[in-house]
Amino acid sequence: MGSYFSEETVNKSEELTKKWEDEVAHATVQSPDQKPRWSTVSDLEIKRLYTPEDIKEMDFARDIGAPGEFPYLRGNQPTGYRGRYWTFRMFSGMGSAADTNARWHMLLREGQTGLSTAFDFPTLMGYDTDSPNSRGECGRCGVAIDTLDDFLTLVDKIPLDKVTTSMTINPPASVLWAMYCAAADKKGVPLSRIGGTIQNDMLKEFIAQKTFMCPPEPSVRIISDTVEFGTKYVPKWNTISISGYHIREAGSTAVQELAFTLRDGIEYVEDVINRKGLDVDSFAPRLSFFFNSHIDFFEEICKMRAARRIWAHVMKERFHAKNPRSWWLRFHTQTAGCSLTAQQPYNNVVRTAIEALAGVLGGTQSLHTNSLDEVLALPSEHSVQIALRTQQIIAEETGVANTIDPLAGSWFIESLTNKMEEEAWKYIQKIDDMGGMIAAIDKGFPQLEIADAAYRFQQQIDHNEKVMVGVNKYVTSEEQPIPILQIDEKVEKEQLKRLAEVKRRRDSRAVSVDLANLKNACKSGDNVMPHCIQAVKDMATLQEICDVYREVFGEYRDPGLF
Amino acid sequence: MAEKRIRIMVAKPGLDGHDRGARILARAFRDAGYEVIYTGCHQTPEQIASAAVQEDVDLVGLSCLSGAHGYLFPRVVELLKEKGADDITVIGGGIIPDQDFQKLYDAGIKEIFTPGATLDSILDWIKNNLKPRD
Numbered sequence: 056m057g058s059y060f061s062e063e064t065v066n067k068s069e070e071l072t073k074k075w076e077d078e079v080a081h082a083t084v085q086s087p088d089q090k091p092r093w094s095t096v097s098d099l100e101i102k103r104l105y106t107p108e109d110i111k112e113m114d115f116a117r118d119i120g121a122p123g124e125f126p127y128l129r130g131n132q133p134t135g136y137r138g139r140y141w142t143f144r145m146f147s148g149m150g151s152a153a154d155t156n157a158r159w160h161m162l163l164r165e166g167q168t169g170l171s172t173a174f175d176f177p178t179l180m181g182y183d184t185d186s187p188n189s190r191g192e193c194g195r196c197g198v199a200i201d202t203l204d205d206f207l208t209l210v211d212k213i214p215l216d217k218v219t220t221s222m223t224i225n226p227p228a229s230v231l232w233a234m235y236c237a238a239a240d241k242k243g244v245p246l247s248r249i250g251g252t253i254q255n256d257m258l259k260e261f262i263a264q265k266t267f268m269c270p271p272e273p274s275v276r277i278i279s280d281t282v283e284f285g286t287k288y289v290p291k292w293n294t295i296s297i298s299g300y301h302i303r304e305a306g307s308t309a310v311q312e313l314a315f316t317l318r319d320g321i322e323y324v325e326d327v328i329n330r331k332g333l334d335v336d337s338f339a340p341r342l343s344f345f346f347n348s349h350i351d352f353f354e355e356i357c358k359m360r361a362a363r364r365i366w367a368h369v370m371k372e373r374f375h376a377k378n379p380r381s382w383w384l385r386f387h388t389q390t391a392g393c394s395l396t397a398q399q400p401y402n403n404v405v406r407t408a409i410e411a412l413a414g415v416l417g418g419t420q421s422l423h424t425n426s427l428d429e430v431l432a433l434p435s436e437h438s439v440q441i442a443l444r445t446q447q448i449i450a451e452e453t454g455v456a457n458t459i460d461p462l463a464g465s466w467f468i469e470s471l472t473n474k475m476e477e478e479a480w481k482y483i484q485k486i487d488d489m490g491g492m493i494a495a496i497d498k499g500f501p502q503l504e505i506a507d508a509a510y511r512f513q514q515q516i517d518h519n520e521k522v523m524v525g526v527n528k529y530v531t532s533e534e535q536p537i538p539i540l541q542i543d544e545k546v547e548k549e550q551l552k553r554l555a556e557v558k559r560r561r562d563s564r565a566v567s568v569d570l571a572n573l574k575n576a577c578k579s580g581d582n583v584m585p586h587c588i589q590a591v592k593d594m595a596t597l598q599e600i601c602d603v604y605r606e607v608f609g610e611y612r613d614p615g616l617f
Numbered sequence: 618m619a620e621k622r623i624r625i626m627v628a629k630p631g632l633d634g635h636d637r638g639a640r641i642l643a644r645a646f647r648d649a650g651y652e653v654i655y656t657g658c659h660q661t662p663e664q665i666a667s668a669a670v671q672e673d674v675d676l677v678g679l680s681c682l683s684g685a686h687g688y689l690f691p692r693v694v695e696l697l698k699e700k701g702a703d704d705i706t707v708i709g710g711g712i713i714p715d716q717d718f719q720k721l722y723d724a725g726i727k728e729i730f731t732p733g734a735t736l737d738s739i740l741d742w743i744k745n746n747l748k749p750r751d
Binding site: 510 | 627631632633634635636637639640641643644645655656657658659661683684685687688689712714715731732733735736737
């Protein structure tokens with residue numbers, strides 16, 4: 056096994072480091088460091104200097120290798136970004152389906168290369184706009200979808216065989232995906248030709264994002280149904296986007312984001328194999344991931360590189376996958392909403408640019424860049440355009456896409472990548488020992504680990520141990536308000552009218568039959584997807600379908616851990 | 618007689634799941650010596666008002682980041698009043714545009730905290746403004 060450096064190089068390096076340490080000891084007596092401890096935004100301590108000694112144990116072929124080769128540290132594609140850039144995919148949705156459709160066409164005109172859907176809270180939680188639970192929420196955090204009728208408006212004049220669409224939807228993912236399939240059918244596009252992603256990752260909902268409906272076990276079962284359906288009939292669809300983004304936004308460290316996300320992935324793979332009896336190589340290539348790109352530049356790049364290497368080992372050694380595509384960790388990235396500040400909001404453009412650059416240097420396949428005003432409201436058209444242009448500038452002007460994984464071989468980068476991988480494996484082992492992620496969630500383990508980290512960070516901000524510019528340092532007293540997008544209250548009224556109209560003109564008997572069939576499938580273990588597709592085609596509402604899930608599987612309540 | 622300990626309820630009305638701030642505050646209140654009840658996410662205004670009365674709290678802190686505060690916050694105050702518990706102080710926080718503040722104050726929300734508010738500033742407000750209920 057060839058070590059990374061010759062013995063001679065390591066000896067020489069040690070000698071030089073020792074000399075340097077003496078000089079530092081001397082220099083810091085004269086002028087002490089600004090603070091005693093230097094750490095990442097996740098509070099991971101970083102050394103003053105990294106040298107060849109830090110990675111002397113690495114084996115080049117085994118641990119680093121070439122792009123497109125196991126363990127994929129340097130990326131899945133042998134050609135890097137030269138074949139194609141990452142997908143410019145702006146998360147977008149507001150008001151009515153028609154409002155969002157207009158925003159989508161604007162983004163496509165401006166050079167966006169993929170669509171990404173933000174739904175409002177009632178849709179995310181499986182309620183119709185006319186539910187008492189939905190009061191005041193319609194269209195506010197995203198687009199309101201109650202029936203296929205709304206969905207057809209959403210995708211009006213969108214070529215579903217050419218553009219891929221991501222949908223951030225979790226408990227009702229099967230329903231929204233059914234609407235997408237039904238819409239494709241209506242437009243004459245075969246299921247084999249549509250491409251996109253449903254987030255469909257319930258475990259991170261219990262851990263962090265808190266959009267839940269049924270308890271964990273049946274939630275995972277419905278996900279396995281969608282994976283099976285996709286494997287058989289919609290082969291270009293990513294049926295899960297295993298997400299660390301929300302774990303991080305809830306306040307986790309980068310290592311926790313990495314570990315909990317990959318352990319969630321393991322849980323899904325196990326369930327599909329055990330419940331559906333599918334061969335791992337038949338579905339694993341369609342699993343996708345979603346990470347946060349936070350403000351700590353190097354930590355994020357290392358997290359993404361480590362994620363690829365860990366997943367490659369998991370798939371090859373734990374699940375004995377043989378298809379190299381099963382070993383790939385393909386991921387979307389979003390810059391960190393929680394790193395943005397309401398104070399001096401134009402600074403957010405700078406933060407987002409740095410975070411986006413980290414995502415690109417980490418080798419992302421797809422990217423959303425936050426808009427400067429997203430800390431205040433849904434983004435305005437002008438601020439979205441700046442955010443999209445940020446990606447385009449990185450791709451076309453900066454030259455960072457010229458060469459693959461340009462930071463590889465840096466003593467610091469490789470050492471931090473190794474360190475994060477090592478820490479992530481410890482968490483994965485711990486959760487294995489608890490009996491898996493569902494068992495860990497039942498114990499509140501990931502939830503409380505994240506709560507601890509979030510509280511620690513808030514205290515560091517309050518005590519000025521960490522800095523957020525404009526919040527606890529470089530504060531300006533007078534702030535000019537910026538224009539923000541407002542969602543008109545008439546959106547809710549009009550949506551209620553549309554929903555009532557659809558309910559009036561549909562064949563209610565057909566809907567009842569569809570829902571009864573779905574209920575039987577829920578109970579018998581048959582795949583729910585064909586029944587969902589039939590139900591949405593007959594204009595069953597989102598909530599009517601979700602109520603079947605709630606009735607059969609029960610409802611999950613937030614345990615309120617803090 | 619020992620002074621009655623102040624009881625605080627941190628509540629998440631509506632469908633919003635952004636609970637990072639709410640949970641951090643629940644911890645901060647507990648660490649500051651208050652008795653804390655945290656409702657968890659997805660509570661209706663009715664559930665919050667009933668629980669506040671039942672738990673005999675002195676303060677309800679509402680957190681909403683979904684934009685639905687305009688309906689949800691005033692509704693909680695209204696329901697507390699209906700239950701004869703309008704002496705429970707209600708404050709709120711979250712993603713709340715400046716232009717919505719006055720409407721919320723008029724509806725009986727006593728104070729509003731937005732992103733960037735420090736834990737100390739919130740604790741100070743409570744110390745200076747909250748009188749335990751009789």
